[in-house]
Amino acid sequence: MTELCTLDLLYFDGVENEEGQIRPIFIPNSCHVCKAMRHESEPSSEIKLLSCSGCRMIAYCGLAHQKEHWAQHKDFCKVVQQVLRKEGRPSLFSDVSKLNLSPESWKAFRYNLMVRVEKSLTRPMQPYEQEMFLYPRVCDQCRMDDGTKLNECSGCHSFFYCCDQHQSKSHEEWCKDLKLLLDLNIEQSKKGRIDCMLPHKLLDSFEEFPPSLKEFLVLRMVGAMGAFAMGRNSLTLLTEFASYPLTVLWGLQEAAKLTDGIPLLGDRKSLVVHIVGAELPFECNNLAKWDVFFLNTLPALKSLYITFTGPELTGVPSGTWDDDLRCPHCERNNKHFICDFQPNTFYHDFVKSKNYIRPDVVVAFNCGLYRQTGFQGSDSWAKTLPCLLKEGVPLILTAYTAAEAPLDLKRLQDASSREPLEILMPPQKNPYRSSRPCRNFVSEVESPIIFKNQYITVVRKKCAK
Ligand SMILES: [Zn+2]
Ligand SMILES: [Zn+2]
Ligand SMILES: [Zn+2]
Ligand SMILES: [Zn+2]
Structure with missing residues (x-):
């Protein structure tokens, strides 16, 4: 799977752009503009999110925010729509669950899809747009992408599954970290880069560094x-x-x-x-x-x-x-x-x-x-x-x-x-x-x-x- 080597850069997952500011981040179950979230697990706090009806890859809390983002999203959306028309599919991930892909093939599938769309774009794909391909809102096990039937983990809001059998046990290992990542991404998307002061303490005697x-x-x-x-x-x-x-x-x-x-x-x-x-x-x-x-x-x-x-x-x-x-x-x-x-x-x-x-x-x-x-x-x-x-x-x-x-x-x-x-x-x-x-x-x-x-x-x- 040599083509994935070009993805080494994605290892760094930097959310800061070259000027040190926070770049747009894709969070699948939130409004792309204001980051308001939809929590299936908490229906009382529910906001309705509208998926972009063109590409079905990005969501907004309402028409106002969709309009606000349209100038940036338009060309990307059109390219995805071309792919969908050509293949006669309602969404990019709509048939994946039938393919029974191995984890490696699923990775290659998303990557190749991303490359295909990027080739038709007349500009470099933005990191948040890459994230729409790499970390889509699909069932963790079968990759089913019907948003109306997907459940989300109530701990991290970043893990999706279609039915109880597809709620994998191994997710527990990552749930807390995914939640922390979500909290950081939401806070930084809303308020910009989080400041953190270096400590100014001076230690006057040497003590061994503890293993933590x-x-x-x-x-x-x-x-x-x-x-x-x-x-x-x-x-x-x-x-x-x-x-x-x-x-x-x-x-x-x-x-x-x-x-x-x-x-x-x-x-x-x-x-x-x-x-x-x-x-x-x-x-x-x-x-x-x-x-x-x-x-x-x-x-x-x-x-x-x-x-x-x-x-x-x-x-x-x-x-x-x-x-x-x-x-x-x-x-x-x-x-x-x-x-x-x-x-x-x-x-x-x-x-x-x-x-x-x-x-x-x-x-x-x-x-x-x-x-x-x-x-x-x-x-x-x-x-x-x-x-x-x-x-x-x-x-x-x-x-x-x-x-x-x-x-x-x-x-x-x-x-x-x-x-x-x-x-x-x-x-x-x-x-x-x-x-x-x-x-x-x-x-x-x-x-x-x-x-x-x-x-x-x-x-x-x-x-x-
Ligand atoms: Zn919004
Ligand atoms: Zn769209
Ligand atoms: Zn499933
Ligand atoms: Zn979780």
Whole structure:
């Protein structure tokens, strides 16, 4: 199923557009304009939603909102109508239940349908329009799409089934995350991007990081009252910021416990961190998160030097920011925070440049090392793999799913087969993963919801004795 590789981008499920604003999001049982919802499970609170009679793929709370959206929806709707006329079907998914598709074929069916419609559009399809194909309102089991006969899960309002037999038990595992995702999407659609302040607490003694991001964040950094005041949605977004720096710290802490030659985290006076395959919206959004979670939590740490490299890192000038970005605590305590940007640069080119400083740790977040279609469809990791492992320097990798993490490790091992790797932490669930749910189309059968940094692996090249 090679054509699905082009869908790698959908892994990221970003709801922010390039300007950092919230883009339109498709929520199947809500009005596309105002996000008012129809809850079959709560008939008392019912609002009537009208499906667009042209394409039957999008709904509105009334004519006013349908009219408001028509200018943007018109060309898409016409293209879908052409397909329907040609095939003599009332809706795009009307016959799917008869096809008895396997989960993989169902995935391909939606993807191919999307591509077909996109080809007839004279503009790129918007992400919310892609979502109309990828996450339609159909029965989870038989894909039946008759809206009048579909039930929805009363827990998450994001899961649909035609009859009790088709209400799968396995849904329980994802129900809470789907609800959280819905709440985030609705709040952000209505009010715009949710703000979340980084904690400004300075820890004056070193304590081991507990095996839980929420515990560390709530008990040590924000405080229970602070967390309560933030609310669940803001706190969830804060876990995503915090997950990047804290995953590095947790990985380093655990690695130091397991092997000689890696200094204990609490004793570190300086740290040089290389972030490989960095991207502006992820590793580099809100740069203060690196300062706040490294320099403000490690009392002994005086200097933090972070280099961001990657072909997909664009829109930042190359070079260093010496202390310009540090927080007031660090300024007062004479702690140094240096950010070094190497945009449009592969790590294997960076290691040969004059800007290279030997790192204390190398990190690749949500890296997909195993994928041979990385940057612009080419196998960009092949050249980088040997450069990720400097003798004795720990390498931290994170992955989205349980299936991907071992594949990343395997590729790394294959690339350094002559010098076996020391596996400090085999692929495992990362207690410092983000709590912000993202939909996952690419490997939805394994896990329909994924989180940034969900799995962690730590390795290093053995030191020559
Ligand atoms: Zn509306
Ligand atoms: Zn329509
Ligand atoms: Zn069904
Ligand atoms: Zn549910």
